[in-house]
Amino acid sequence: xxxxxxxxxxxxxxxxxxxxxxxxxxxxxxxxxxxxxxxxxxxxxxxxxxxxxxxxxxxxxxxxxxxxxxxxxxxxxxxxxxxxxxxxxxxxxxxxxxxxxxxxxxxxxxxxxxxxxxxxxxxxxxxxxxxxxxxxxxxxxxxxxxxxxxxxxxxxxxxxxxxxxxxxxxxxxxxxxxxxxxxxxxxxxxxxxxxxxxxxxxxxxxxxxxxxxxxxxxxxxxxxxxxxxxxxxxxxxxxxxxxxxxxxxxxxxxxxxxxxxxxxxxxxxxxxxxxxxxxxxxxxxxxxxxxxxxxxxxxxxxxxx
Amino acid sequence: xxxxxxxxxxxxxxxxxxxxxxxxxxxxxxxxxxxxxxxxxxxxxxxxxxxxxxxxxxxxxxxxxxxxxxxxxxxxxxxxxxxxxxxxxxxxxxxxxxxxxxxxxxxxxxxxxxxxxxxxxxxxxxxxxxxxxxxxxxxxxxxxxxxxxxxxxxxxxxxxxxxxxxxxxxxxxxxxxxxxxxxxxxxxxxxxxxxxxxxxxxxx
Numbered sequence: 044x045x046x047x048x049x050x051x052x053x054x055x056x057x058x059x060x061x062x063x064x065x066x067x068x069x070x071x072x073x074x075x076x077x078x079x080x081x082x083x084x085x086x087x088x089x090x091x092x093x094x095x096x097x098x099x100x101x102x103x104x105x106x107x108x109x110x111x112x113x114x115x116x117x118x119x120x121x122x123x124x125x126x127x128x129x130x131x132x133x134x135x136x137x138x139x140x141x142x143x144x145x146x147x148x149x150x151x152x153x154x155x156x157x158x159x160x161x162x163x164x165x166x167x168x169x170x171x172x173x174x175x176x177x178x179x180x181x182x183x184x185x186x187x188x189x190x191x192x193x194x195x196x197x198x199x200x201x202x203x204x205x206x207x208x209x210x211x212x213x214x215x216x217x218x219x220x221x222x223x224x225x226x227x228x229x230x231x232x233x234x235x236x237x238x239x240x241x242x243x244x245x246x247x248x249x250x251x252x253x254x255x256x257x258x259x260x261x262x263x264x265x266x267x268x269x270x271x272x273x274x275x276x277x278x279x280x281x282x283x284x285x286x287x288x289x290x291x292x293x294x295x296x297x298x299x300x301x302x303x304x305x306x307x308x309x310x311x312x313x314x315x316x317x318x319x320x321x322x323x324x325x326x327x328x329x330x331x332x333x334x335x336x337x338x339x340x341x342x343x344x345x346x347x348x
Numbered sequence: 349x350x351x352x353x354x355x356x357x358x359x360x361x362x363x364x365x366x367x368x369x370x371x372x373x374x375x376x377x378x379x380x381x382x383x384x385x386x387x388x389x390x391x392x393x394x395x396x397x398x399x400x401x402x403x404x405x406x407x408x409x410x411x412x413x414x415x416x417x418x419x420x421x422x423x424x425x426x427x428x429x430x431x432x433x434x435x436x437x438x439x440x441x442x443x444x445x446x447x448x449x450x451x452x453x454x455x456x457x458x459x460x461x462x463x464x465x466x467x468x469x470x471x472x473x474x475x476x477x478x479x480x481x482x483x484x485x486x487x488x489x490x491x492x493x494x495x496x497x498x499x500x501x502x503x504x505x506x507x508x509x510x511x512x513x514x515x516x517x518x519x520x521x522x523x524x525x526x527x528x529x530x531x532x533x534x535x536x537x538x539x540x541x542x543x544x545x546x547x548x549x550x551x552x
Contacts (some may be wrong), residue, residue, distance in 0.1 A: 049459075049461055049462050049463045049464035049465075049468060050462070050463065050464075050515075051463060051464055051468045052463050052464075052468050052469075052470035052472075052492070053470075053472065053511045053512050053513045053515075054512070054513075055472060055512055056470035056471060056472035056492075056511075057470060057471045057472070058467065058468060058469065058470045059467065059469075060470075060471050060491075062471055062491045062533060062534065063466075063469035063470060063471060063491060063492075063493055066469070066491055066493045066530065066533050067466055067469065067493050067494065069366040069369065069400070069533055070365060070366055070400045070401050070402065070433070070434070070493055070494075071401075071402070072364070072365060072366055072367075072368070072401075073362070073363070073364040073365060073367070073401070074364045074365075074401070074402060074405055089404060091408075092364075092404070092405040092408040092409060093405065094364060094401070094402040094405050095402070129404065129445075129460060129461060130402055130404055130405070131402075131465075131466065131494065148467075151464075151465045151466075151467055152465075152466075153465055153466035153494070154466065176467055177466065177467060178466065306405070306408075306409075307409075307412065309364075310362075310363050310364060310385060310409055311385060314385075314386075
């Protein structure tokens with residue numbers, strides 16, 4: 044498939060501009076980005092209609108089960124996945140781990156996810172993403188967190204949800220929180236917006252831009268707990284630009300069929316009869332975890348500052 | 349049938365990709381853009397945009413929801429069709445890496461991801477022939493994202509924009525236009541104006 048034999052951009056062209064970084068996320072809208080751990084899974088994802096894959100060594104539910112420190116994937120594993128598919132390949136770096144991000148950039152991944160699913164490397168700072176040529180996606184659970192990441196250079200956001208649970212309740216909470224916090228700032232005086240900016244530790248201009256647009260100023264996907272076509276449709280209903288599905292596909296009884304169904308549901312989220320059709324006969328979804336059984340300290344969404 | 353109207357309604361394929369940006373461009377020109385996910389959504393549209401997105405995903409969704417035939421029929425009736433990036437791949441009669449063509453409405457051969465991965469995505473200015481006022485040429489700022497290249501233009505089509513190094517990035521065959529870049533994300537209106545003008549002309 045894609046051997047990446049392309050002749051690079053012409054000499055006078057500018058690469059890694061804000062338009063190219065945020066623009067790739069715009070092209071992924073209305074689509075599904077799937078976690079994959081092998082080239083074979085990447086092919087299943089592409090065949091199902093995924094718009095991109097997230098290459099990682101263990102899906103979040105396995106990271107949760109295994110414990111220990113979760114790190115960036117082996118470069119050979121990422122290369123194997125890049126060779127297997129022609130759609131964009133994303134990979135995860137630990138929060139604040141500039142060097143993992145540099146390695147992923149050198150591997151020519153299409154997007155880096157600075158992800159709370161991996162064990163954080165820095166308990167104070169996230170990566171300064173402006174300093175990279177490759178674009179970043181970051182997680183958020185409220186508006187302040189989203190705008191801090193965008194201010195650091197993230198070109199795409201995803202609401203965090205609670206990865207590896209197959210339980211959408213946190214994902215719903217996070218996208219609702221972001222939307223409600225933007226709505227609450229609408230029509231407020233400059234003084235109020237400046238106070239909000241100070242509280243969120245971001246520039247006033249970024250708050251102003253967000254309020255004017257009535258949404259985050261970059262593409263925002265929903266992630267963390269999506270396990271069924273209906274979950275994907277609900278995410279779109281709540282204003283997501285697209286969905287990340289982690290454990291939900293390859294921990295389902297029938298991954299290929301579930302993947303196809305989630306893709307269809309993300310396109311046709313408004314059409315209940317199509318949702319009924321694609322939801323039928325998928326077999327068992329991933330088992331999932333009730334939130335009350337996860338101690339606060341073990342919640343991945345709490346990581347990030 | 350749709351009732352008679354004098355300003356065209358432009359369908360925008362909305363199975364995946366940056367269709368909302370195209371609809372905003374149309375609205376800025378005072379034209380209704382209509383999301384197209386199913387064949388019935390094509391009823392009453394006078395032109396169509398195939399947006400940027402992932403061509404492999406879009407191809408599957410076009411087949412899954414039986415959109416190929418009705419889009420071809422729309423083109424046969426003389427409705428203009430614009431494809432940007434992934435949309436141009438869907439229009440092409442030939443795809444260089446061996447994938448089957450999808451709509452075969454534009455006599456070009458495209459190579460997907462022709463410039464490389466995301467780090468080779470770029471912005472540049474280029475000249476589009478015939479897209480300025482009164483058919484003059486127009487210099488525009490163009491954003492290429494994991495873009496395809498038009499490696500061959502067949503006898504029925506002609507190139508309308510090239511990069512400084514000569515690579516072809518836009519081609520037209522009558523009312524079908526395929527471009528490798530994204531006017532919808534830079535707010536460049538020339539291409540959308542052309543589409544609306546062609547659709548208006550086709551209304552008669």
